[in-house]
Amino acid sequence: MVQINLEYPPIMGKTYSLFGTSDSTSEYFETIRILTDRIQALDRNTSVLIESIKNFSLNKSKLKMSLRKKESDDLMSLILNIIDPCLKKYTENTEVHLRKLPLSKMWDRRLATTREQYHLYMIEIELSNRLFLSEFIKADQKIALMPYCLQDFSVKCKSEKQGFDYKCLHCSARCYQNHASLILDASNIEPFIWMDGDMKKLAKYTLSKKKTFGVLGIACIPELTWGIRNCRKSNIPVIGVPLNANRCTRWYGEFFPNSIDLNELERLVTS
Template sequence: MNYLTYSLKLDNEDSNEYYELVSKISKDFTGKCLRDTGDILKDFMCFIENNEIENLRTREEYFIELLLIGVVIKEYINNARAFKVITRGVFSFLNKLRMKSTGKNKYKIDELRGKLMSKILIKKKYVNKNISLDDIKLIIKWLQATGDFNEEVIRLNNWMKFLENRNNEYIDKVVIECENLNNYLNDIGEKQLHIYTENVESYLKTYGIEHKYKEDYIYCGKSEIQYYFNMVSAEIMNDVYKEKFLKCRGKLVFLPACMRQINTSCKGIIENMGYKCINCSKVCNVSKLTALENEYKFKVYTIPHESLLFNTYDEENNQVGVIGIACVLNLISGGWKALRLGFNPQCIVLDYCGCSNHWMKKPLMTNINYNRLKELTN
């Protein structure tokens, strides 16, 4: 299988047009939807503050979480209704074990996870009834079992605690608003963003041949609405944290392994934050970004896998700005992880996917929009 599921450049020399478009879309979308969901967001923020669940964040951030609820309901309600909750412990054990494992052990665990996912988690049960609080609880348990939605589950659990203290009429109101948000996002996406993700649909028709029984089956099976969600939400998050990011005394840029040149093995040196480029290749995009360190006053590190990324909270993290560069589907979860650990994030979308683990038969060196990098750092 060889698919560019998305491309921000299309036939252009760069992705400037995409960034102009998605910036406008996110502002228009947020403005309208914040008005429509204002009462719910106000209630939720009061709940967060009164119960000292976390330091209160912005309305825009909680709005993204509300939108997330609508997206996962649409995407996974039928999977959740078919989910045998009794199996959750097995998935939880394997997911935790995977985080501690490396090499062959990790491969064997992923092999087992993939088989169990394909036999249990991808099953669907179609029931013609309204979404209930119990349905949302099932969705969260299903998401947790996959191991692919750790940051999302943390935030959805806060909403679950909030809704458990509300009556059925209020819960129905929230569910309807979430579904409306999802539908509105999908309409906008189909009309304006689909040109960048038009290969997703054809990819999903055949990807099961390559990915069934593999641990990335659910991750690779995400439909276009999740691409739209990450594209729009990333712009919102960047706007929210731009000022704090610029004030940080230290700045880090984390790159995915797919930005490395593909002709020879990477000779990067492992450090605390990730792999440090030694500029062994002039054609390598990691090397090109590393060459900008002094000009842009940041440090560049390559992260082969998200699990290697920062994992501990430190009080000094709030003085550090992080630019995460990632494939569309990893943007928001990576930003949420950075936030949870106290960093001030910004993100840049890879112009196209190129990873041979998920999308391509042979790896394709990926790249970013350098104008976008300049905008975020100035």
């Protein structure tokens, strides 16, 4: 087990925070596991469930109507009514953000994510982890893609381009990239700070050498969900851990320090 000694203050994002009303994020991950167990009891086929949840999430107005149908037995209403009461404390800022979002930015699917979509994405990420974890762990080449916003902005980052993309050189004990990289390395997952690496090209190259390839993503919830979907479409085993909040330039016009639940990351890659 990698020793972690890092401050872990609650942070708020533009639309969500995995801290909710707690001073840790372990409650969020435990809640997601319990809710996902309940949803899997509705349909045991995880691939079918993931596809259904993905399709539900595409229709925002239908989601709102389905959530209002408390007694309905259609799958979308059942799922939304199971998850909404438990997950809404993590997405409290979403509606204010959407009210203030200029029309010209509504085309950006990530920025325009609704509360119901966030909740479905949270479950979709957990279902994908359950579906792909063993295949990912067995892959010959495993990479992790970490976002720039996880670094320690108080130091001059010494990361450098190595192979596919940038690698952390461990210059700061207060940096989440540093700790995440150590956890990933210990599990034979090559960690990269994702700047300009062409993931599809690397996957194609690896597969052409008759080796299997897996990806672990770390990103804010909408970004991670779309990344996981793209990998699924390309038959790449993919797992992921969401950032604790959305605090990068896409959301604020500048970067604010972010964090990830390192215990959860370690739990995932060593399970």
